[in-house]
Amino acid sequence: MSHTLSPSPAGSxxxxxxxxxxxxxxxVFAFFFLLPLYVMVSTSxxxxxxxxxxxxxxxxxxxxxxxxxxxxxxxxxxxDCGGLKPFFMNSVLMVVPAVLISTxxxxxxxxxxxxxxxxxxxxxxxxxxxxxxxxxxxxxxxMSQVLGALGIASxxxxxxxxxxxxxxxxxxxxxxxxxxxLPDELIKAATLDGASFWQIFWRIVxxxxxxxxxxxxxxxxxxxxxxxxxxxxxxxxxxxxxxxGLNNLANTSSSVKEYNVxxxxxxxxxxxxxxxxxxxxxxxxxxxxxxxxxG
Amino acid sequence: MSASRAPRSPWLPKLVxxxxxxxxxLFIYGLMAxxxxxxxxxxxxxxxxxxxxxxxxxxxxxxxxWWLALSNLGLFGALFIGGAMAVGLLLAILLDQKIRGxxxxxxxxxxxxxLSFIVTGTAWKWILNPGLGIEHLMQQWGFESFSFGWLVDPxxxxxxxxxxxxxxxAGFVMALFLxxxxxxxxxxxxxxxxxxxxxxxIYWRIIIPTLRPVxxxxxxxxxxxxxxxxxxxMALTAGGPGYATDLPATFMYTMAFSRGQIGLGAASATVxxxxxxxxxxxxxxxxxxxxx
Numbered sequence: 363m364s365h366t367l368s369p370s371p372a373g374s375x376x377x378x379x380x381x382x383x384x385x386x387x388x389x390v391f392a393f394f395f396l397l398p399l400y401v402m403v404s405t406s407x408x409x410x411x412x413x414x415x416x417x418x419x420x421x422x423x424x425x426x427x428x429x430x431x432x433x434x435x436x437x438x439x440x441x442d443c444g445g446l447k448p449f450f451m452n453s454v455l456m457v458v459p460a461v462l463i464s465t466x467x468x469x470x471x472x473x474x475x476x477x478x479x480x481x482x483x484x485x486x487x488x489x490x491x492x493x494x495x496x497x498x499x500x501x502x503x504x505m506s507q508v509l510g511a512l513g514i515a516s517x518x519x520x521x522x523x524x525x526x527x528x529x530x531x532x533x534x535x536x537x538x539x540x541x542x543x544l545p546d547e548l549i550k551a552a553t554l555d556g557a558s559f560w561q562i563f564w565r566i567v568x569x570x571x572x573x574x575x576x577x578x579x580x581x582x583x584x585x586x587x588x589x590x591x592x593x594x595x596x597x598x599x600x601x602x603x604x605x606x607g608l609n610n611l612a613n614t615s616s617s618v619k620e621y622n623v624x625x626x627x628x629x630x631x632x633x634x635x636x637x638x639x640x641x642x643x644x645x646x647x648x649x650x651x652x653x654x655x656x657g
Numbered sequence: 658m659s660a661s662r663a664p665r666s667p668w669l670p671k672l673v674x675x676x677x678x679x680x681x682x683l684f685i686y687g688l689m690a691x692x693x694x695x696x697x698x699x700x701x702x703x704x705x706x707x708x709x710x711x712x713x714x715x716x717x718x719x720x721x722x723w724w725l726a727l728s729n730l731g732l733f734g735a736l737f738i739g740g741a742m743a744v745g746l747l748l749a750i751l752l753d754q755k756i757r758g759x760x761x762x763x764x765x766x767x768x769x770x771x772l773s774f775i776v777t778g779t780a781w782k783w784i785l786n787p788g789l790g791i792e793h794l795m796q797q798w799g800f801e802s803f804s805f806g807w808l809v810d811p812x813x814x815x816x817x818x819x820x821x822x823x824x825x826x827a828g829f830v831m832a833l834f835l836x837x838x839x840x841x842x843x844x845x846x847x848x849x850x851x852x853x854x855x856x857x858x859i860y861w862r863i864i865i866p867t868l869r870p871v872x873x874x875x876x877x878x879x880x881x882x883x884x885x886x887x888x889x890x891m892a893l894t895a896g897g898p899g900y901a902t903d904l905p906a907t908f909m910y911t912m913a914f915s916r917g918q919i920g921l922g923a924a925s926a927t928v929x930x931x932x933x934x935x936x937x938x939x940x941x942x943x944x945x946x947x948x949x
Contacts, residue, residue: 384751384754388752391748391766392762395769395824397784398769398777398781401783401784405783413789417798470673470677475674486678489682489686495881497906497929497930499905499909499925499929500688500692500926500929501689502914502926503692503704504692504695505684507704527681531685559670588773588774590775590887590891590892605773608779608892612779613892613895621786625783629776632773632776635771636768638771643767
C-alpha cells in the first residue's frame with residue numbers, strides 16, 4: 363500500500379534512469395548488510411590454513427564443519443574448554459521461563475490498565491514505562507546484593523528473575539496498547555451477563571490476543587536471548603548465557619586466534635533469533651515499531 | 658435497575674496487579690534510590706554505607722578516563738545517531754518507491770536487528786582486524802600498501818564501533834520511517850504532483866515535515882540505544898586499545914565489577930540515569946498527556 367510516487371502515466375519512460383539509480387543504491391546497501399553474514403558463514407566453513415591463504419571474501423574451497431563442531435564441543439572460553447554447548451543450554455533454561463512469565467504478567471497488567479481502569483492507573487503505567495528506558499546500569503549493583511540475599515546469586519534463577527522484572531515494563535506496554543483497541547462494550551456486555559474478571563480475561567480477551575502474544579513472545583525471546591549485560595554481571599561459573607560464552611570465546615587470548623571457530627560460535631549464538639526472524643519477521647518488525655512508538 | 662448494581666468486585670483488578678506493580682516499582686525506583694545512596698557512600702570493593710556526600714562524584718569528574726568515556730559517547734552518539742538516521746531514512750524513502758521485491762530487501766536490511774550486539778561485535782572484529790581482515794583482502798587485490806589498523810589505533814577504534822553500530826541499527830530506523838511513510842495520506846502528495854512539484858521537492862517540503870513525530874520518537878529510541886551501548890564495545894574492542902573506546906556503560910561496569918570501585922561505579926550509573934531521564938521524561942510526559 364505504498365503511496366504513489368511512482369512514475370506518472372505520461373512520463374513512465376524517461377524515468378528508467380532514475381529507477382536504475384534507485385536500484386543501484388538499494389543493492390549496494392543490501393550488499394553492505396549481507397557482507398558480514400557472508401563473511402561469517404564462509405569463514406566458519408574454512409580451515410585456518412585456508413583463512414590465512416585466502417581472503418575475507420574468498421569462497422571456501424573445501425567446506426567443512428570442523429570449526430562448528432569445535433565451537434560447539436571443545437573451544438576454549440577462558441580456562442574452560444567445553445565449547446559453547448553448556449552456555450547454549452543455560453540460555454535455553456533461562457529464556458523459556460523468563461519469556462513465558464514476563465509475557466503472562468504483561469497481559470494481565472495490560473488487561474487491568476485498559477479494561478479495569480482505576481484512579482491513578484495511568485500514573486502507575488507512566489511510572490512503569492520509565493522502566494523501558496532507564497539505563498540498567500543503575501540497578502546492577504543493588505540487584506546483585508538482592509540476589510545474594512535471596513540466595514540466587516550466580517544462578518540461572520537469578521537471571522530469570524532479573525529478566526522478568528526488566529521485561530515487564532515492555533510487555534505491559536505492548537498489551538496495554540493492544541487492549542486499548544478492543545471495544546469496551548465487549549467487556550461491559552460480558553459484565554452484565556455476569557461474567558467475572560477472570561472469565562472475561564480467559565474467554566474474551568485472551569482469544570483475541572493472538573497477534574500481540576506472538577509479537578511479545580518474539581520480542582522478549584530476542585531481547586533475553588541477546589542480552590549480555592545481565593548475563594555478564596549476574597551469572598556464575600555454571601549459569602553463563604550464550605552471549606557471555608561467545609564473548610569469552612572470541613576474547614580468549616590463545617597462541618593462535620581461530621577466526622573460523624569464532625565465526626561458527628557467533629553463528630551458533632545468532633541462529634535461534636535469526637530463525638525466529640526469518641520465520642516470523644512480520645511480527646518481529648511489529649514488535650520493534652510497537653516498542654518505539656509509545657502511548 | 659441494573660445501574661444500581663455496583664461494578665463487580667472492583668477491588669479484584671487492583672489486587673491482581675498490586676504485587677507485580679509493587680515488585681516492579683521496588684525494582685525500578687527502589688534500586689535506583691539504593692544505587693543513588695551507594696553513590697554517596699565510601700564503598701569500594703564492598704558496599705559500605707559510610708556517607709561521604711558528593712565525594713564520589715568529585716572523584717568521577719576528576720577522572721580522566723570518565724571524561725574520555727563522556728567525550729567518546731558524544732562522538733559515538735553523534736555519528737551513530739546521525740548515521741543510523743540518515744541511512745534509515747534514505748532506505749525507507751527508496752523502498753517506498755513501489756519497489757518490486759521490497760519484502761526481500763526489507764528483510765535483508767533489518768536482519769542485523771535480530772542479532773545480539775555480541776555477535777555483531779565478534780563478526781566486525783574479524784572483518785576489521787588488521788591482520789587477516791579488510792587489510793589482507795585489499796593487499797591480495799593488489800593494493801600492497803593498503804593498511805587498515807583502526808581497530809588497534811586508539812584514535813580511530815571508536816569509529817569501528819560506529820560502523821558496526823550503524824550496520825546493526827539502520828534497518829530498524831528504516832522500519833520505523835517506512836511505517837511512518839505508509840501512514841501519510843496519498844491525497845496530499847497527489848495534490849502536490851498535480852501542482853507540478855518535483856519528487857525531491859515533495860519529499861523535502863511535504864513528506865519529511867509530516868514525519869516529524871516519527872522522526873522524534875526514532876531519535877529517542879536511537880539516542881537511548883547510544884547511551885546504553887555496552888555489549889557492542891565489549892565484543893568489538895573491550896573498551897580498548899587501553900581504554901580508548903570506553904563509554905559510560907563500560908566505565909561503570911569496569912569500576913563496579915572489576916576495579917572494586919563500587920561507589921564510583923554507582924555515581925557513574927546515576928549520571929547515566931540523569932542523562933536518560935532528561936531526554937525521556939519530557940517525552941513520556943507529552944506522549945501520555947496527548948493520549949488523554
